[in-house]
Amino acid sequence: MVRVLVTRPEPGASRTARRLREMGFQPVLLPLTETVALPVETGQVPDDAIAVAITSANAVRHAPKEIIAALSALPCHAVGKRTAEAARAAGFTDVHEGPGNAEALADALAGRLSGKAAIYLCGRVRFPAFEARLTMAGVRVHPIETYDTVAPAYSDAAVAGHLSGRPVDAVLLYSAKAAATMQALVRRPALHDLFEKTRFFALSQRIAAALDDAVGERIRVAAEPDEGALLELLPR
Known part of the structure; x- marks a missing residue:
């Protein structure tokens, strides 16, 4: 059975594991990122905003109840x-x-919000294109950072334990930060045998680029930034 390493954090990791089992794969969980809440004050909410934009469910999950209210x-x-x-x-x-x-x-919001203000619930680590496109369209974007994304510190023994000391056939990468962490793991001499023949599957080209040249030609990128497209790449 093909062993697939899931690097996303919970609660998404368990959902992905269920999908993999249904598809006939053996999931192995090793979260390479985790989210932590940031302190947010209600005073950060501007009075002139007419809408809220959210590009990550984590931004809502970590937002204080007072901010949501x-x-x-x-x-x-x-x-x-x-x-x-x-x-x-x-x-x-x-x-x-x-x-x-x-x-x-x-792009969908640019026209209707041009000249107006919008609140962007987001993480400290995020791709800047969303805000940049709205700003270019004349939207006053007020980011409110509710969470940060950090990389857990795994020892060689901890990684080997998660993998039961056996190589994995495939690795799923959902963020550039996870890909950068995976790059460091692949280069550790003690873990070389666990990833020597592993194939890597990234949700986007930006994520794949974070692996640099650590895995050579053993990486593929989903046609769309969607988990369904990512899982379709897995070898049957």
Whole structure:
């Protein structure tokens, strides 16, 4: 059975593991990133905002209840289905599900929000294109950072333990930070045999680039930044 290493953090890791088992793969969990809440004050919420934008469900999960309460009546534009579900669960009442990626959401919002202000619930580590596109369209973007993304520190023994001391056939990479962490693991002499023949599958070209030249030609990129497209790349 093909062993697939899932590097995303919970709760997504368990969802991915279920999908992999249904597809006939053996999932192995080793989160290479984790999210931690940041302190946020209600005073950071501007009075002139007419909408809220969210490109990550983690931004909602880590937002203090006071911030959600202050924003819940505003139209909430979520990047996709999973983020929209998280927004509704948190208490937003007017949630609009976006096209599935941040750049497309920015393009969709640019016209209707031009000349106006919008709040962007987000993480400290994020791709800048979303804010840049809205700013170029004349939108006043107010980012409120609710969480940070950090890399756990794994010893060689801890990694080998997660992998049961056996090589994995494939690795799924969902973020550039996870890819950079994986690059460091692959280069550790004590872990060489565990990843020597592993193939790597990245959600986007930007994520693949974070691996640099650590894995040579053993990496492929999903056709769309979607988990379904990523899993379709796995060898049967």
